Amino acid sequence: DAGVTQSPTHLIKTRGQQVTLRCSPKSGHDTVSWYQQALGQGPQFIFQYYEEEERQRGNFPDRFSGHQFPNYSSELNVNALLLGDSALYLCASSITQGGVSTEAFFGQGTRLTVV
Amino acid sequence: GDSVTQMEGPVTLSEEAFLTINCTYTATGYPSLFWYVQYPGEGLQLLLKATKADDKGSNKGFEATYRKETTSFHLEKGSVQVSDSAVYFCALPSGGYQKVTFGTGTKLQVIP
Numbered sequence: 562d563a564g565v566t567q568s569p570t571h572l573i574k575t576r577g578q579q580v581t582l583r584c585s586p587k588s589g590h591d592t593v594s595w596y597q598q599a600l601g602q603g604p605q606f607i608f609q610y611y612e613e614e615e616r617q618r619g620n621f622p623d624r625f626s627g628h629q630f631p632n633y634s635s636e637l638n639v640n641a642l643l644l645g646d647s648a649l650y651l652c653a654s655s656i657t658q659g660g661v662s663t664e665a666f667f668g669q670g671t672r673l674t675v676v
Numbered sequence: 677g678d679s680v681t682q683m684e685g686p687v688t689l690s691e692e693a694f695l696t697i698n699c700t701y702t703a704t705g706y707p708s709l710f711w712y713v714q715y716p717g718e719g720l721q722l723l724l725k726a727t728k729a730d731d732k733g734s735n736k737g738f739e740a741t742y743r744k745e746t747t748s749f750h751l752e753k754g755s756v757q758v759s760d761s762a763v764y765f766c767a768l769p770s771g772g773y774q775k776v777t778f779g780t781g782t783k784l785q786v787i788p
Contacts, residue, residue, distance in 0.1 A: 565719075594775075603680075603765055603778030604720070617774045651719055653776075662774055664710070667720040 563588060565654050565668035573674045574642050582637040582671045586654030592616075592662050593635040595627060596651040598670070604651055610635050611657050639673075647675045678703045678770050682779035685763075689756055689786050697751040697782045699740075699766035709733075709742055709749040710767040714781070720765065723751075756786045 566585045574580050586593050592611045596604035606619035610629035624640045633654075639646055649672050653665035683698040701709065708727045712720040724733035729744035740751045749766060766779040 596776075601781075603767075603780045604776075606775045606777070609774055617771060619775065653720075664722060664725065664769070665776060666722075667712075669717075669719040 565590075565652055565666050567650075567652050567668040567671050569671060570669065571672045571674075573676060576642055576644060576675055578642050579638065579640045580642060580673060582639075582650050582652075582673070584635045584637070584652030584654075584668060586633050586635070586652075587666050590654035590656050590666070591633050592655045592657045593629060593633065594653045594655070594665060595635070595637045596653065597621070598649040598651055600648070607637070609662075611662075642675045644675050647673060649673075678707070678768055678777045680766050680768055680777055680779035682764075682766050682782050684780075684782070686783040686785055689784070691758055691786055691788050692755045693786075695751070695753040695756045695760075695784065697764055697766075697784070699749045699751065699779060701747050701749065701766070701768050703747075703768055703770065706744065707768045707770060709740070710769070710776070711738070711740055711749070711751050712765040712767055712778070714763045714765065716762070723764070756784070758786045758788055760784060761786050 594609040595607040598604040608618040613629045629635045649670040651670045652668045655662040655665045679702045710725045711723040713723045724735040726733040726742035732741045763781045
């Protein structure tokens with residue numbers, strides 16, 4: 562059973578560019594959350610998608626947007642990249658039952674470096 | 677809002693030493709509490725959890741007890757191994773697990 566898979570594993574972008582990160586949830590999971598983990602810090606919640614809609618959002622600017630597809634996979638898009646966006650981006654998947662999500666399983670992450 | 681405070685690292689121990697990593701939290705109500713582990717170059721793995729006060733979560737020799745009176749969830753292991761070297765995160769979910777709030781992490785290095 563494949564767990565949460567993310568692509569690419571590493572990415573280097575130039576300041577001002579746009580980037581798209583991808584996530585496939587664990588089999589049977591329907592909910593995807595995205596986190597940003599800066600070096601030496603704990604992950605920070607960006608947003609969560611369920612039924613192809615953003616369900617909750619953390620304290621991140623509108624440059625961060627996302628999408629969930631009918632097969633439950635998800636994309637994270639970041640526009641107008643800043644040097645401070647350099648981080649490990651983690652995707653987590655879970656199951657929503659009765660409006661409540663189960664515990665999350667995390668992928669290995671995408672390491673984004675903005676130069 | 678919800679928050680988690682962890683003891684700062686890094687923590688360096690000799691193999692077979694006793695480990696304690698302190699974690700305290702601030703939250704509305706009585707949330708579940710988690711410890712996640714991140715091995716070098718990898719994502720997060722759920723190490724253990726407790727869902728209500730006085731519960732003890734345990735896994736791979738690690739234990740943590742949910743203490744409501746002290747709002748704490750300290751991680752302990754009686755005898756660490758080199759393979760336990762990793763970063764450990766205390767965390768609490770909120771809003772029906774919709775968002776997980778993490779501590780800043782504690783890096784553990786175990787030397788032979």
